Amino acid sequence: MISQDKQLHFLLIPLMSQSHIIPLTDFAKLLAQHGINVSIITTPLNAQRYKSLITQSLKFNLKIQLIPLHFPCEELGLPKGCENMDSLPSTNLYKEFFLACETLKKPLEKIIQKLETKPSCIVSTGGLSWTQEIADKFKIPRYVFQTISCFALLCSQEIETRNSQLPNETTTKQSDDVQSVVHQIKWSQNLARGTLINTFDELEPFYVDEYKKIMKNVFCVGPVSLCNKKVDEIINRGNEGSVDNEHSYLTWLNSMKPKSVVYVSFGSLCHMSFLQIKEIGLGLESSNVPFVWIIRGLNVSSEVKKWLSDENFEEKVKGRGIIIKGWAPQLMILSHPSVGGFLTHCGWNSTLEGITCGVPMITFPMFADQFYNEKLIVDVLKIGIRVGIEEKNKVLVKKEEVKKAINQLMNEGFESKERRKRTKELAIMSKEAMQESGSSYLNIKLLIQDVMQLVNN
Numbered sequence: 001m002i003s004q005d006k007q008l009h010f011l012l013i014p015l016m017s018q019s020h021i022i023p024l025t026d027f028a029k030l031l032a033q034h035g036i037n038v039s040i041i042t043t044p045l046n047a048q049r050y051k052s053l054i055t056q057s058l059k060f061n062l063k064i065q066l067i068p069l070h071f072p073c074e075e076l077g078l079p080k081g082c083e084n085m086d087s088l089p090s091t092n093l094y095k096e097f098f099l100a101c102e103t104l105k106k107p108l109e110k111i112i113q114k115l116e117t118k119p120s121c122i123v124s125t126g127g128l129s130w131t132q133e134i135a136d137k138f139k140i141p142r143y144v145f146q147t148i149s150c151f152a153l154l155c156s157q158e159i160e161t162r163n164s165q166l167p168n169e170t171t172t173k174q175s176d177d178v179q180s181v182v183h184q185i186k187w188s189q190n191l192a193r194g195t196l197i198n199t200f201d202e203l204e205p206f207y208v209d210e211y212k213k214i215m216k217n218v219f220c221v222g223p224v225s226l227c228n229k230k231v232d233e234i235i236n237r238g239n240e241g242s243v244d245n246e247h248s249y250l251t252w253l254n255s256m257k258p259k260s261v262v263y264v265s266f267g268s269l270c271h272m273s274f275l276q277i278k279e280i281g282l283g284l285e286s287s288n289v290p291f292v293w294i295i296r297g298l299n300v301s302s303e304v305k306k307w308l309s310d311e312n313f314e315e316k317v318k319g320r321g322i323i324i325k326g327w328a329p330q331l332m333i334l335s336h337p338s339v340g341g342f343l344t345h346c347g348w349n350s351t352l353e354g355i356t357c358g359v360p361m362i363t364f365p366m367f368a369d370q371f372y373n374e375k376l377i378v379d380v381l382k383i384g385i386r387v388g389i390e391e392k393n394k395v396l397v398k399k400e401e402v403k404k405a406i407n408q409l410m411n412e413g414f415e416s417k418e419r420r421k422r423t424k425e426l427a428i429m430s431k432e433a434m435q436e437s438g439s440s441y442l443n444i445k446l447l448i449q450d451v452m453q454l455v456n457n
């Protein structure tokens, strides 16, 4: 714990999406472990979903509170209860969702006005450019919390988001909207005091250095998921409801040979066509490799359910494969010794979680930074292999290609062993970065000093 003249209070504002709330709540724990008082802005349903965070903080004497603000779903044409991007019934509602997020600005200003002492700083995730206006209004320094890699940040500085990186259903009008939002985000980032990135210096040193040349006050503070050490923290992370099933998954994983299982998941937002889901299923079936396959959100369509039942799929793979139709305890599964491969959409949180758990990957990007992360995983770090062609969101990846990639990743050949070795080395480096006197640990301290100095001036 640092010695400090004043009790620092960090106000954390994530975009209401699992891929932003999860790393920011992890970061809250890390800050609280350094003696910081942390408030997280959220909404009533998200507060419910993350209530275990509060139980845990009380247990470990950490000062973290959730501040729920009303989220105007129905007023803005969103279905009731859609307070998190993963509960949207269609990707066409993203615009309405972002507008609903922006309406949090006024109530949040009222909250800040009512606080006895104003927050020492705001930490908000990249997409929330309106939080910069709040920071300016109250003269509070704002740090942008980046949930993507330095490699992807640099790529996106250079290149406009290509249409092929947008989700399948995106229209030209929506694509223009995306470009204008990207410009707004960049504008607000330049006004921020600094940038915190969920990565670690040793993972992508060249790209971290390059990013530091174009942005001021850059602190790599991750992988933040490593703050979850106790089993119940890992099982509960981002969970939607009860954790009863988690223990049966654990029993199943315990019965499998070390490094024999492939974990298949496409994050919290990806919307995959029925035909693609079918090819993945058939590829998994014919690979003969044990698997845990997550089908969630928009992907659990009636077509998918019918196909699974017509094929008698779950019965056919019984004993060798598990399908989870809903929220999976991803960190628990990836950190289990029986898991030896990860078929992933390359979301940055998933990529980092694969790395910290030492699990090599099969890359299946579908939109946004996922294509950059594929390049980082396959070409730079050499800890994964591609399945199908590069711009695969427009082309069906066939079952034969899925089977081939799984067998190539999971076999005992020289290349697989080398890939596994490299991933293991990165896993060790990631843990060292987060340990006392590791690079990310020290960067968090430097961040706190930066805030302290601003507060004391």
Ligand SMILES: O=c1ccn([C@@H]2O[C@H](COP(=O)(O)OP(=O)(O)O[C@H]3O[C@H](CO)[C@@H](O)[C@H](O)[C@H]3O)[C@@H](O)[C@H]2O)c(=O)[nH]1
Binding pocket: 018, 019, 020, 022, 147, 148, 237, 238, 265, 266, 267, 268, 269, 270, 294, 296, 326, 327, 328, 329, 330, 331, 346, 347, 348, 349, 350, 351, 353, 367, 368, 369, 370
């Ligand atoms: O059943 C599930 C599904 C997901 N997760 C967790 O949810 C997070 C998902 O994050 P990520 O892997 O980054 O995927 P997305 O949800 O798809 O993330 C979006 O946001 C990321 C961060 O900005 C981008 O890198 C991605 O491209 C974008 O799709 C991870 O922590 C997972 O462990 C679970 O625990 N259980």
